[in-house]
Amino acid sequence: MTAMKLGLSIGYSGARLDVPVELVQRAEALGYDSVWTAEAYGSDAVSPLAYLAAVTKRIRLGTGVMQLAARTPANAAMCAGTVDSLAGGGRFIAGLGVSGPQIVEGWYGQPWGKPYYRVKDYVAIMRKIWAREAPVTHDGPEIPLPYTGPGALGIGKPLKSILHMNPSIPVFLGTETDAMVRLTGEIADGWLALGFVPGTLPHFMPLLEEGFRRAEKATGKPKTRADFSIHASVHVEVSDDVRGALAKLKPEIALYVGGMGHKDKNFHRDMMERRGFGEAAVRIQELYLAGRKEEAIAAVPDDWVDMKSLVGPPARIRERFRAWAESGADALSVRSRQPAAIEVMAEAAGLVPAA
Structure with a gap:
């Protein structure tokens, strides 16, 4: 079995922007393959990667994820191509996701629309921009180029990127529903596997394989599992107090399950x-929406947190990592800013000898 690659997920900012440069550099030195940023409605996902490109040498730079409504597909392609060029080429991964209707319509002022077709149009346009084979046009149901909708002058001009970008920037999609996982297999190079835990691959793999078949039918080129990356993620917390470590992860879960979306x-x-x-x-949702946030946090089951995380003493983490290593995923992002967690996971994955 091929050794599982590790990524480091640093998320998005809190009230103050804090890019953990030394932690990323340590992960790179330990042999981590990638570092991932995120965005919600504060710091953006791309700018920190431009900064990290200047202070790292090898580690790949991924957005986990760029929200589609935050930028047009042309701007997303420009951002990816620019940072990839700054980093020396071949290091950027364009991870994309739709977010949710509350953020799309409430923060970005964009219609929720039809996310399935919007993702499909979005990725197609980005790939055309990077390829520079012709001035870009796209006849899509969600994103036509040139734009001819309400308010248009009707004189939009197809253009070709001035910057010669890397035409092979990989696109990963953060998806979880059956239809979107199928689409991921069809149009993406990798899957940021939302909802993936050890034991779930038998459900997801047939969906991805159906997407591979659709891709082959559309392009005439074979696409298999070997051409595709499954990238899972897990919270990691090193602690002698397992229950206390699980409790530290519950506020975020309560926020997302209870308040990050409409009822x-x-x-x-x-x-x-x-x-x-x-x-x-x-x-959890009832309590959170009623303003009883502490009770919502307390209602998060330990078993749910433990299923999605690796917490406890180093020996427990190394033992439970085996299930992730055998889960069928190619890579696992460590969601932690704890230096000890970065070290222990490097040991568990065999990047360095165990202490």
């Missing part, structure tokens, strides 16, 4: 329900 349309709550924690998910 009737919350993808994080839906994910929890699909994994067999439906009663807890409903209770």
